[in-house]
Amino acid sequence: MIELGWLAFLAEAWFVIPFYAIGVLGALWVVWDAYHVNTPLKTAMRWAWPIIVLFFGPVGLALYFLTARAPGIGSAEDDEKMERHNAYVRANWFRQTTGAVIHCVGGDGIGIITAMILARIAQVSFWQEWWFEYLAGYLFGTLIFQYKSMTMMTDSWPRAMWMAFRGEWFSMLAVMAGMGLVMGVVTPLTITAQPYPWTYGFWGFAALGLFIGFLLTYPMNYLLIKVGYKHGHGMDMEH
Amino acid sequence: MTGIKTITATAPKIGIVVTMWVFGLALLALFAWATQWRTTASVPTAESASSPATAATPTSTSAPALAALTAGLEQDATSALASLQAGRRSDATAAMDAAYRLAQVGQENTSGPLKTQYVSTLDAIKSARQALWNGNPDQAEADLTTAGEALDSAVNDTQTATDPEAPPQAVWDQYDGAQLLAADGRVIGEVDSIDNPADPTVHLHIGNGTGVFGFINLGGHTTTVPLDQVVWGRRQILGNVYAVLTTTPSVAAG
Numbered sequence: 001m002i003e004l005g006w007l008a009f010l011a012e013a014w015f016v017i018p019f020y021a022i023g024v025l026g027a028l029w030v031v032w033d034a035y036h037v038n039t040p041l042k043t044a045m046r047w048a049w050p051i052i053v054l055f056f057g058p059v060g061l062a063l064y065f066l067t068a069r070a071p072g073i074g075s076a077e078d079d080e081k082m083e084r085h086n087a088y089v090r091a092n093w094f095r096q097t098t099g100a101v102i103h104c105v106g107g108d109g110i111g112i113i114t115a116m117i118l119a120r121i122a123q124v125s126f127w128q129e130w131w132f133e134y135l136a137g138y139l140f141g142t143l144i145f146q147y148k149s150m151t152m153m154t155d156s157w158p159r160a161m162w163m164a165f166r167g168e169w170f171s172m173l174a175v176m177a178g179m180g181l182v183m184g185v186v187t188p189l190t191i192t193a194q195p196y197p198w199t200y201g202f203w204g205f206a207a208l209g210l211f212i213g214f215l216l217t218y219p220m221n222y223l224l225i226k227v228g229y230k231h232g233h234g235m236d237m238e239h
Numbered sequence: 240m241t242g243i244k245t246i247t248a249t250a251p252k253i254g255i256v257v258t259m260w261v262f263g264l265a266l267l268a269l270f271a272w273a274t275q276w277r278t279t280a281s282v283p284t285a286e287s288a289s290s291p292a293t294a295a296t297p298t299s300t301s302a303p304a305l306a307a308l309t310a311g312l313e314q315d316a317t318s319a320l321a322s323l324q325a326g327r328r329s330d331a332t333a334a335m336d337a338a339y340r341l342a343q344v345g346q347e348n349t350s351g352p353l354k355t356q357y358v359s360t361l362d363a364i365k366s367a368r369q370a371l372w373n374g375n376p377d378q379a380e381a382d383l384t385t386a387g388e389a390l391d392s393a394v395n396d397t398q399t400a401t402d403p404e405a406p407p408q409a410v411w412d413q414y415d416g417a418q419l420l421a422a423d424g425r426v427i428g429e430v431d432s433i434d435n436p437a438d439p440t441v442h443l444h445i446g447n448g449t450g451v452f453g454f455i456n457l458g459g460h461t462t463t464v465p466l467d468q469v470v471w472g473r474r475q476i477l478g479n480v481y482a483v484l485t486t487t488p489s490v491a492a493g
Contacts, residue, residue, distance in 0.1 A: 005328025012374030127453030173263030184274035189329040199372035227255040
């Protein structure tokens with residue numbers, strides 16, 4: 001048996017409470033920032049970034065600053081903001097891809113965690129939980145975040161829906177593989193299987209699961225942008 | 240020329256789409272394999288466990304089913320405690336999860352004082368798991384010690400207890416697909432079906448690739464055992480339905 005006891009800190013109060021405190025405060029600040037300062041952010045990104053910061057804490061905040069918030073945007077005039085934002089977020093593949101991953105994992109994440117809470121309370125089996133989370137994450141991610149984003153790429157809502165389902169399909173394969181690895185292997189070998197939502201371990205390992213999903217879906221989203229199924233950051237789209 | 244341009248533009252796109260399919264499915268396969276590996280792995284046995292190793296893996300068909308289950312549960316609880324004290328967290332959690340599965344089945348199949356001991360054991364194991372979920376291994380050790388004490392009495396009482404009654408024919412189909420456990424609590428396969436009312440037999444599918452994604456069986460073999468060699472857990476739609484095979488089955492063609 002591999003030894004994963006070194007991850008036990010993810011179930012300890014000293015880690016989980018400050019981590020989520022940073023996440024909650026950071027998410028509130030990002031909401032404020034997106035509507036008052038970093039206004040060129042697309043609507044779907046305004047919804048997704050707070051979720052990412054909530055679950056990724058300081059890592060989420062770092063990603064926000066590194067990929068979504070152009071330096072000096074606070075002091076820029078309104079008409080200059082869009083120009084700065086687009087120049088910043090389109091400058092390299094890292095920021096483009098991160099944008100695509102963020103509204104994927106943000107949408108999926110809120111669905112997955114909601115489903116996970118319900119599944120743990122109902123005490124369903126591992127595979128029942130995994131499929132439930134897959135479905136909830138896919139529907140949340142597609143119908144809310146991806147669809148909203150795709151409406152900016154086409155005027156036809158059926159086409160936007162098709163594009164949303166298509167993009168989300170591939171992203172979700174990788175996200176749920178990562179989430180599943182943490183749920184099915186890492187968590188049981190660290191603190192035993194399927195912790196309840198009122199324990200520190202639930203939240204610590206939920207964050208880890210989403211983060212591994214984020215990492216695994218990163219190359220997938222890079223390919224999705226390459227093939228033109230998705231786009232990254234930026235307001236006006238070429239596709 | 241336009242046709243050639245279209246083909247050369249489309250080819251890389253198809254290549255990327257194929258790559259995305261392969262990458263996504265490979266990740267899912269990796270996840271499924273890792274999960275099956277963890278679920279079906281042997282339950283670690285601590286060297287310092289007080290119970291003899293043979294007690295957890297009974298092979299005698301004459302051993303009462305409940306006694307075999309209880310011996311396996313005691314070994315798991317002892318191993319979990321020893322591993323936790325030795326700092327082998329993953330060994331400890333694997334043994335705790337195995338013990339939790341067995342304790343649930345045992346509680347369903349006991350009555351009187353023995354049931355009381357099983358309830359105490361299950362409560363202590365639940366409490367130990369909850370302690371780890373809240374980052375408190377010291378409390379988990381204390382809870383596992385409590386579970387071990389409750390099991391000491393249970394082991395003695397099962398020597399004189401009668402094995403639980405087999406489930407009535409009316410509910411046999413509700414055990415189709417039940418997760419099959421060995422007497423040490425590890426997952427070894429699933430129940431295919433129960434049939435033959437005159438001489439009830441259980442058809443089992445045994446193998447590490449059983450129940451992948453919850454419904455796919457890859458490889459493994461089938462075997463048939465008498466109904467009384469299996470201890471049956473609670474039937475439910477949501478959550479795991481367990482069946483504990485208390486003997487080592489013979490392999491049949493399948």
